[in-house]
Amino acid sequence: MASNMPDDFDEQFLACPVCMLHFRDPRVLPCLHTFCRECLQEWATKQQPLECPTCRTQVSLPDQGVDGLRTNFYVNNLLDFAAAKKGTEPGVPCQVCDGNVKGSKSWCADCAKLMCESCTLIHRKFPLFENHEVTTEETLKAEEGRSKFHRKRHCDKHKNQELVFYCESCNALVCTACTVVDHRPGKDHNPVEIYTVAQGRKERLRGLLQDIEPRLTEIQASIKEFDRKISNLAPSKEAATDQAKEYFRQLIDSLQKREKEILSQIDEQCRADGKALQTKKETIEFELAGLTSAQTFCQQAVEHGSDVHILEVGNQVQTRVETLLAKELDLESDWSEFQFVENTTVIDFENEVQDLGGVKTKIDSSKCKVVVKPAVQGVECVAELTTMNQEGRPCVTNSKAVTTNMKDSLGTDVPTKLKMKSCGKWGISFVPKIAGNHILEVKVNTQHVPGSPFAVEVKGNPVLTIGRYGSGVGELDGPIGVAVDEDGNIAVVERGNKRVQIFDIETGQSLSSFPVEGENPFGIDVDSNGMFLVTSWGENYGLRRYSKEGKFLDTFKPDFMDDPHGLTVLRDGRMVVLNRPKQSSCLLLQPDGSLIREIGKGELRNPVFVSVDESRDVMFVTDNSASKVVAFDLDGNLQFDFGKEGQNDGEFQNPEGLTLDQAGNIIVANAGDGRVLVFRPDGTFVRKLGTVQGGFASGVALTPNGHIAVSCFTGHCIELYRYM
The missing domain is CATH 3.90.20 (Hemagglutinin Ectodomain; Chain B)
Structure with missing residues (x-):
């Protein structure tokens, strides 16, 4: 990289786009934009998920957070070069002795210090520094000197050792000492000289540069065309x-x-x-x-x-x-009052005025397309319109050119909203109040698009009911816990049949099942490897793990666990298990089942289900007896709680199942009256999804296709509610 250092650069190039100051410990995001480490850390605390401040690309930080991001050493080199260049100016003191403003200066790439002639002479005499790379002021000012200007990289473990090897097995830069201790050549490690690996990487990057050029030309030409049109x-x-x-x-x-x-x-x-x-x-x-x-x-x-x-x-x-x-006289007047006659009424004329003129664009209504999806009563539904030009390509038009009208099965108008989603893509949103076939009319430039008016099937909520009472295939007995497996299908724990049964998310057909141990199987979740974890309480209680195929693997039954109920598995393999009724607390466990900490003891009466918002490190617990939801951070600190006993909006009747959507909204199922409620991340009530069969809603899970799966314990079924 140093070989490509520009001969001239301004202060703006060395300034962080956030703080507008010189970069301090510059870190590179995956989108290749650079910021100060401290600026990124502050930025990350303000928003989740993290977005690049420049291009708004969502960033997934490594496990170490901002500290795990790569350092932009090229920017560091430029900062060093700027400092060295400034240091050669008259009146700048030596960075070692803080004096000697006169005379020439030298730069030590190993120490990253600017030194006067005296300090340089002493520096050269020390045996410890004899291999340091020192660049004189004359070399710095020379044209060829700039290309060699760089700061050396040293090993974090062996501070005096320069990074000269690359361990291909570990994908890590290492020093000579590392190749003797931690990265000794063998079957597990393969240290290679940096130069050899770097040359291969450079060749690949040169190939990418060749691919970039025609793409850049294409994009630049497109921008010019946009400028012309603008x-x-x-x-x-x-x-x-x-x-x-x-x-x-x-x-x-x-x-x-x-x-x-x-x-x-x-x-x-x-x-x-x-x-x-x-x-x-x-x-x-x-x-x-x-x-x-x-x-x-x-x-x-x-x-x-x-x-x-x-x-x-x-x-x-x-x-x-x-x-x-x-004499006969005509004493009657045969005159009747004349009046103005509206051959065309004002209302009719106003309707006709809509067709008087228009904005002619390249939009061809005969090429436009509408995708209508099955809708659900009481839920905002969206049909998709693509406005096309004569060549059949998506093309932008003004919203006034598009008119939409909808009527329900009774002929009543249903309000619609039109919103541009992207270039030529429009969303036609509506909230049907009743089920049945609706009619959607879509016109572009006063002309019906092909297929208009469209028949829109509106289903009631729930949109699908899975299972019925029994012990056979596809039948359920006391479904309690519910989760989504790695294939997106629904996994249900049946207390009565003591098994887990898997159902197809689209058709509701039973795909497989496997028996589970324990007197009262209860909670279920799936880890990042696709393994099932199932809790059971009562006699032979424990937390058991099963393979994807349902084969029993092992049991977690430590002394600190009493009667495990609800559980959730984090992305890194840690688990949160609710321990009741004696302890009434939450157990944060390592992947191997060892205890990290106990949370909520003394603050919960009867915890049942749990879900974790990992973006905020906050877990939400339903407290059945207290009729509320309680939020803790993963360090064990109480954050807040919400809810009280009642049947009104935002009130609970023995809450049980709980899950979170991508935005952090909280979906809670009530065992007392079967209502399924939605709350914002701060606990503010949003809406009711519905009331389940049998009036006992237990476990809940968000499916990949935007439904909420709710286990109906006394209804012996799973109901799927349209959610997104």
């Missing part, structure tokens, strides 16, 4: 915006024109109807005037006329009045 976003947006505005302006103009036409028709109709009504009114008024005049003349003749006058005009008046009365 630069086209603003002009594309501006052009599309102008087109949309012009289109809708024309629509608005058409609407306004139509509005004027309708208003003009209303005005014209009003004038025509007004003229007709006025003409008819005048005709009636003329008749009214004639009849009124005849009435007045007739009344005057009757009241004031003499007999002679009556005889002279009487016939004339009579004829006039009778003529007027006999």
Whole structure:
């Protein structure tokens, strides 16, 4: 690596991305990003699982934690070179005597110290330092000197010995002394000179470098294409915006024109109807005037006329009045109020407006695909949409281009949510309230995607029930403990049949079974080697181990164990076994069954099942009699507890089974009423999964396909609830 040291580098290259200071003990993550050891340790305490602060890649730390990460010696070399380069400047003191700011300096690669001429001379005279590699200031400043600048590596065990060998059997760098003591050549160790191994590694890395170049070129070309398209976003947006505005302006103009036409028709109709009504009114008024005049003349003749006058005009008046009365008049108005008619209702128009225009992309609705999975009542379910371009490749579009609608089996709308998952990948989430066949309609750019509308089968929860009462194959008698084996199948402890039975996770079919010893078999778990560990209490109690095939291997029955119940096995082989009823505590055991420590004694009344969050080193225990869940760290310290007796949300009725999901949420089964409840890592209630048959929920386990398997002790079955 030293041969590739740059001739020039800036301070930013030597600065940790977290603290922004010069690297202190730089450590390399598996993603090849480097940080200070202290920064990584602080970062690791703030988040689990650990993510690289730069690229957000999840990191699995070695058993030693941050201390187990590789040191970035290349960065150390650069720091040394920077220090040496600065040390050659005038006024910089010697790092050994803290004086002699004048004169040339030398660098000892073994001591990693910058020395003045006097200290260098003394350093060379000491026999202990005679093999140390000292580089003069002239060499440091020379072009060829930079490529040789490096700090030597020394053995952690033999401090004065340089690492010069590589033990291929142990995959470790060793010194000469190590090859005599701990890594003596033979069948178990094969120390080889570092140079030989390094050359082979370099050749492989050179081959990788050759593979990297075309990939880099491809990625860089892709980035340029992205930059080109990003630069086209603003002009594309501006052009599309102008087109949309012009289109809708024309629509608005058409609407306004139509509005004027309708208003003009209303005005014209009003004038025509007004003229007709006025003409008819005048005709009636003329008749009214004639009849009124005849009435007045007739009344005057009757009241004031003499007999002679009556005889002279009487016939004339009579004829006039009778003529007027006999005349047929149309006194009714044949006009009815005109009104505006909505040929297209506002609601219908709003629906049609949705189809007025759109954003044209490369998305081809006929190429889009939807994957619909069986759904479960009361659980958030997701259908997957992939928007495709004309070439049939996933392509991004805007969310407004996608419309989704769902109706349940009764025709009621079911709300849906659309969320982009990745490039061209969308999740259509919904929570069905009832079981039955639902209909999901998916459109892209107002066009149905192939297969839309889709039939979505919604099942009730639980989605699968395994077993029935009996002692035959596939039958169960008092299922209590449940676990998932290395193949992802369900392993169940039957107290009544005194056996473990394995069931297929998908079909529920019985795959195999094997007998277990002990009067009351109870808890079960599977270690990292696929072995089954089963507890039993009462007569002939103990913790027994069985092979993958169910062959009995051995029994753990130490003096400190009383009546073991629930258990869990950690990734490193350690075990936590609940010891009751006399001790009422948790036993943290080594893989060989020896006791590490006893936890919770005096703080638990009746512990039943246990599960451990290894990311936080916290274990959760169900305390049946106290109706609560208690959390301890693996050092034995009480952290917190939650729950109380009751039948409401977040309350317990004799809690038993307990397991954790990947996010640290806690799933608890109640023996008292059969409810299966979900809590956040801090004990806050989230939701109820369901209530099991028989009302006695015992062991619980999270399956690889996202279900919760619950053993129904009195229902003699296993119920699978959709969880994720």
